[in-house]
Amino acid sequence: MTDDPRIPKNGMPTAVLPVADSGPAAAPTQPRRTRDRVKIAFFTVLTVFVVALLVVGVFAWNLWSSFDQADRLEDAFPDGDRPAAVEGAQTVLLLGSDSRGTDEGADLTGRSDTIMVVHIPADQATVTVMSIMRDNWVDIPGHGEGKINAAMALGGVPLVVQTVEQFIDTRIDHVAIVDFESFSAISDALGGVTVQNPSAFTAVSGEHFDEGEITLAGGDALAFVRERKAFATGDYRRAANQQRFLKGMLSGILSPDTLVNPFRVSELVSAVSPHLTVDAGVDPWYLLSTIWGARDIRSGDVHFFTSPTLGTGWRGGQSVVLPDPDEMEVVRQAIEDGTLSAYEPPEL
Structure with a gap:
């Protein structure tokens, strides 16, 4: 006979009923916790997305409204045959003047005091800025030889573009004209621009x-x-000082503190745009794409030089700067090859 307590002595088994626990039944906690974590993660991502969307929207609106203060050039480029563009690269003509603005818009009838070519190669890894001395003696299409800065007075921006394109044998993609007042506005917006001044001097002002x-x-x-x-070197030193200022300015603009701060970018655009005239193809979306493309560029990736010359001379009773034709061929080839950032002009 078995000693099983469930079997009575009469040998008939009895049903064994479960014993109720005094506490509540255990709940399937793991699936519920997983669902809760998924919900929290979802709403966190959704919140971050909405906030980011609002920030981008505010930034885009600020950028658009700020940039809308800039004047537009509807006819910046010449008609007819032009040099081929460098595929994937950008070449921008930057013109500066002491007296760009009038009450009725941009005054584009005088001579351009500052001429710079800004080149970004297809890989967008560097930026090169080439100053062109305003007294360079060049061929001005349809007008014969003259100082390059006379092209503005002779034919406006389209003739300046045509003259510079012929000089560098490369198509200009965009044009920007600034008055010197913008340098003051930019430096204030950046909290100051730091430069290396090679020698002390006192300005005539x-x-x-x-x-x-x-x-x-x-x-x-x-x-x-x-x-x-x-x-003593006149415009040579002025061009070098403008390059020094631009280098310091770009160091501030290309710093992570500025590039990742949309409101700082909007502030800079707002400071510059009242002093700016651009071609019709330069709009806020172009600025955004350019800023995004330049996100990895730092001040050390920006290179400056002055177009090579043979020094000064005389033409028609006026002092001029004589371009170096052989070295300019090297510059043109470097633009085409995307190696302009490595170019070093010979010393005079």
């Missing part, structure tokens, strides 16, 4: 600049980029 590292803002920035009479 009275501002003094020490040798070494100096920080420029407001009127000092304007005097620094304008001055030429204080130097």
